[in-house]
Amino acid sequence: METTFTLKILRGTRGEQYWEEFVLPRHPQANVISCLMEIQKNPVNKKGEKTTPVAWEQGCLEEVCGSCSMLVNGRPRQACTAIIESYLRLGPTITLAPFTKFPLIRDLCVDRTSMFEALKKIRGWISVDGTEDSGQFGPSISQEVQEAMYTLSTCMTCGCCSESCPQVNEKSDFMGPAAMSQIRLFNANPTGALEKSERMQAALSEEGIAGCGNAQNCVRVCPKNIPLTESLALIGREASKQAIKNFLGLPDAKKGS
Numbered sequence: 001m002e003t004t005f006t007l008k009i010l011r012g013t014r015g016e017q018y019w020e021e022f023v024l025p026r027h028p029q030a031n032v033i034s035c036l037m038e039i040q041k042n043p044v045n046k047k048g049e050k051t052t053p054v055a056w057e058q059g060c061l062e063e064v065c066g067s068c069s070m071l072v073n074g075r076p077r078q079a080c081t082a083i084i085e086s087y088l089r090l091g092p093t094i095t096l097a098p099f100t101k102f103p104l105i106r107d108l109c110v111d112r113t114s115m116f117e118a119l120k121k122i123r124g125w126i127s128v129d130g131t132e133d134s135g136q137f138g139p140s141i142s143q144e145v146q147e148a149m150y151t152l153s154t155c156m157t158c159g160c161c162s163e164s165c166p167q168v169n170e171k172s173d174f175m176g177p178a179a180m181s182q183i184r185l186f187n188a189n190p191t192g193a194l195e196k197s198e199r200m201q202a203a204l205s206e207e208g209i210a211g212c213g214n215a216q217n218c219v220r221v222c223p224k225n226i227p228l229t230e231s232l233a234l235i236g237r238e239a240s241k242q243a244i245k246n247f248l249g250l251p252d253a254k255k256g257s
Contacts, residue, residue, distance in 0.1 A: 002026060005088055006046065007035055009054055010097040014104045021046040026088070032072060032079035032096065033058055036108075055107035063223055066156025069163070070108045071097040076163040078223050099163045115157045118179035122202045126192045139190035152185035152231070154224040161218035161228055167211050174211025177218040181231035187238075197252040200242035209239050 007022045022039050023046050033056075040053045059065035061080045068079040073087060073095055087094045102110035141149070155178055162168045162176040183199045186192040203209045209232065218228045245252065 002092060005084070006093040007039070008093055008095045009107070010095070011054065011107045013106050017104075020051065021093075026084070028085055030084045032070075032082040032084070032094075033061060033068060035084060036079070055105070055109050057109055064156060066158030066223075069099060069110075069112075069158045069160060071095075071099065071163070076160040076221050078158060078160075081223070099159055101163050101165075101168050102159060110159075112157065112159050115159060115162065115176065115178060118175040118207070119157070119182060121175065121205075121207065122179050122183050122186075122199050123195055124179075124182045124186060126186060126189055127195060141190060145188060149185055149188050151224075151226060152181055152188075155182060155185075155226055156224065158223060160221045160223060164217035164221045166215050166217070167213045172211055173207045175207040177212070177228045177232060180209055180212070180235045181226060181228050183235055184231045197242065197245075200239055203235050203239045204243055204246075209236050212236070 003026055004023050005026050007024055009020055009022070010017055011020050012018050022044075024035050024038055027034075036054055036056055043051045043053045045051050056070065056079070057067040058080065059067040061068075063078045063081045066078070069076065070079050071077075072079065072082045073090070074097075076099065079096075084094065096108060098104055098108045099110045102112050102114065104110055157178060159178075161178050165174075165177060167174045168176050180203065183203055187196045187199055212232050214229075214232070216229050218232075219226075222228055244250075
């Protein structure tokens with residue numbers, strides 16, 4: 001078995017990107033992040049030239065924060081759980097590249113601000129409803145609904161779904177699958193349902209659900225196995241109901257609609 005392998009990284013800034021290769025020792029439990037750390041300690045490329053350390057993002061290293069998103073062999077994923085050995089079965093070289101659907105900062109770092117702005121547009125929070133002042137508990141939630149909400153709540157805003165979605169591009173305003181799924185999450189909460197109509201208006205906007213082309217790439221690459229296509233279908237139906245309400249001028253219910 002070979003004792004080394006090559007890490008080929010797309011580096012640079014927008015309009016000035018280039019590939020650079022690094023030879024690294026092969027360790028059974030190494031992941032992409034640990035390999036980038038090795039390069040950081042001694043940034044010498046395959047040609048033996050001293051170079052600058054690679055820029056990337058990382059946080060929890062437990063596939064929870066979503067910050068280490070990148071393309072590993074062309075597939076969007078979290079670098080912290082990308083085990084080197086699983087890729088070396090396919091060949092001696094592993095490629096790393098930044099996401100293409102977000103503004104490039106440098107090397108493997110991109111700006112995912114658009115995803116966080118989308119959460120603002122869909123009101124991705126539960127507003128205070130006054131129960132905390134009365135000393136009472138808020139509305140109860142069944143175990144079944146809690147379990148469904150928990151799955152949706154594991155979204156890390158990592159951007160893998162948007163990177164894989166052909167409808168997220170420079171010519172489209174679609175805010176992406178993650179935001180649509182978060183509409184489902186916050187509408188499922190009894191208190192959050194009080195603002196359901198506002199969220200559905202966001203789903204009906206030019207950035208909303210109409211932008212989904214049902215490619216279903218998103219659900220294939222989601223690190224948390226969130227049922228994104230199920231969420232997209234549900235939000236599509238709810239958006240149609242809201243559109244009819246808007247057309248007929250019907251009022252929204254006080255609790256859910």
